[in-house]
Amino acid sequence: MKGYLWAPSAATSVKTAQSNWESMAIDAVGNVIEFWGFKRNQGRVWALLYLRDASLTAAEIEKELELSKGGVSMLIRDLERWGVVLRVRVPGDGSWRYRAETDLLQMARRVIEEREFSFIARIRADLAEARKLAEADARVLPEQVERLRKMEAVAEATEKALGVFLKTSRLDVGGMFERFRA
Amino acid sequence: MKGYLWAPSAATSVKTAQSNWESMAIDAVGNVIEFWGFKRNQGRVWALLYLRDASLTAAEIEKELELSKGGVSMLIRDLERWGVVLRVRVPGDGSWRYRAETDLLQMARRVIEEREFSFIARIRADLAEARKLAEADARVLPEQVERLRKMEAVAEATEKALGVFLKTSRLDVGGMFERFRA
DNA sequence: CATATAGTTCAAGGCGTTTTGAACTGCATG
DNA sequence: CATGCAGTTCAAAACGCCTTGAACTATATG
Structure with missing residues (x-):
């Protein structure tokens, strides 16, 4: 150890x-x-x-x-x-x-970066894939494709919020230096 | 009903x-x-x-x-x-x-507004309260107060991310008008 | 090496949430 | 007003996650 x-x-x-x-x-x-x-x-x-x-x-x-x-x-x-x-x-x-x-924010950042972010990315990919399949299917109305597109907005908003959290947390570097003082 | x-x-x-x-x-x-x-x-x-x-x-x-x-x-x-x-x-x-x-984002927005936001706000209030108590206590070192202050950063970052989600979701008004078309 | 103490592991238990399904309510219809 | 189906309710079951605690391992010390 x-x-x-x-x-x-x-x-x-x-x-x-x-x-x-x-x-x-x-x-x-x-x-x-x-x-x-x-x-x-x-x-x-x-x-x-x-x-x-x-x-x-x-x-x-x-x-x-x-x-x-x-x-x-x-x-x-x-x-x-x-x-x-x-x-x-x-x-x-x-x-x-x-x-x-270090600061707890760093932990949150690290884990969210590697775990949550890719989770949401995967969901977005699924929606994109679904849309592609739908577009290739002649029986699917253009309106439906449009709705698929709108669904992606939910995932996008989520991703954006995560992004802000990550960015914000990165600003807080204070914790990094403390260990040298104590 | x-x-x-x-x-x-x-x-x-x-x-x-x-x-x-x-x-x-x-x-x-x-x-x-x-x-x-x-x-x-x-x-x-x-x-x-x-x-x-x-x-x-x-x-x-x-x-x-x-x-x-x-x-x-x-x-x-x-x-x-x-x-x-x-x-x-x-x-x-x-x-x-x-x-x-309507768009699902609106639902998420509404509920997050009334439920999650106040949840985080409450946590921030608790931290602020804790800091006040600590400041009033002579035995507490200024360094500790400083750390309490830093803890609030976690709550702040969370609040900020929620805020972005809410703002983003508000932009998507498309869903509101659809019901009149169908 | 024997003993004691710290630290780890993991099956079992606990707990909160979600889902099921059967009994029940309400409504429309003949 | 009797019948049947749609919809609701809620206790119990299922489920997933977290914690517990006892057995086990590792490490330090005399």
């Missing part, structure tokens, strides 16, 4: 009780991220790590967010794969610690 | 077998619409009616799309409520017929 030795271990005393504003923010992030087709708890784990600006152990995450051992393991695996959470080793400690790496 | 008397009853002979291109297009529409959080079959029913440009009975829809009686009833109710399907009565026929009314 990747992960680098000892990132500075948290702000020493991790106060383990969630303040009110913290859980509010954590849940909010979970909700937006769910909107984009990710798991709510993926967003929550990331948000916890990001807000604390500290490296936490799996056990801590488990306790703070009331998740199961196995669940935390899988959630972290996903976040690591997307590059938004980093696994670090702390010297006098047998266990891994995790910290938020 | 609403619905108006005898819209011209279909193109006489409704060829009851789906051509290949037709089911392809129907499924494609079902898929995009599902992306926006509607039911796949809501999209499919609308697409069938729209493509045929004819008024079909519930029984016909049931057969064409392989849905259950009860299912068709409920799907149509939804589509009617959203104003994208119209219920019409044909003189020599004891049953209702249904036809596609």
Whole structure:
């Protein structure tokens, strides 16, 4: 597994009780991220790590967010794969610690780019294909072909919205440099 | 129930077998619409009616799309409520017929406007609230407040994408006038 | 190497949503 | 007003997705 030795271990005393504003923010992030087709708890784990600006152990995450051992393991695996959470080793400690790496928007962008975008592209291709078949069929009225064309507008609008999301998220590069400061 | 008397009853002979291109297009529409959080079959029913440009009975829809009686009833109710399907009565026929009314984009727009938009707005409000609470708390570091602010970017990007979708869909007014031609 | 602790895996369970189908309602017609 | 068909309703089943937890693996430490 990747992960680098000892990132500075948290702000020493991790106060383990969630303040009110913290859980509010954590849940909010979970909700937006769910909107984009990710798991709510993926967003929550990331948000916890990001807000604390500290490296936490799996056990801590488990306790703070009331998740199961196995669940935390899988959630972290996903976040690591997307590059938004980093696994670090702390010297006098047998266990891994995790910290938020980049902005969550980057993860959303990356995944939407490769997964949703091509999903919509596929749909558009299907509609285009259907139209071609219809055009070749003499029994199909020109009006119907026109309607097929209009249907593509739904897919196009969707694609456009995704595009804006991606573009917007790309503007937020702030997160990229933070890791060098801490 | 609403619905108006005898819209011209279909193109006489409704060829009851789906051509290949037709089911392809129907499924494609079902898929995009599902992306926006509607039911796949809501999209499919609308697409069938729209493509045929004819008024079909519930029984016909049931057969064409392989849905259950009860299912068709409920799907149509939804589509009617959203104003994208119209219920019409044909003189020599004891049953209702249904036809596609406006562009599906309008339905998506309407529902997203009232449901998704406020959902995201609520999330943004939560984040703003969390930040306010954090700012009032002396123990919270300014850095953390800054991170809370950054989190709002995720919600903002989402809101922006929805906005674009809404704007785009509003441009397509073509559907509005068609009903007067048929 | 033995032991303890952290982390992973995955079948089973839980949960929310969608679909089915059978009973029911309502309406038109003779 | 009896009959039959169209349409509606809703409890139960089916389905898909997410989470749990117990067994298992890996790793550190004495």
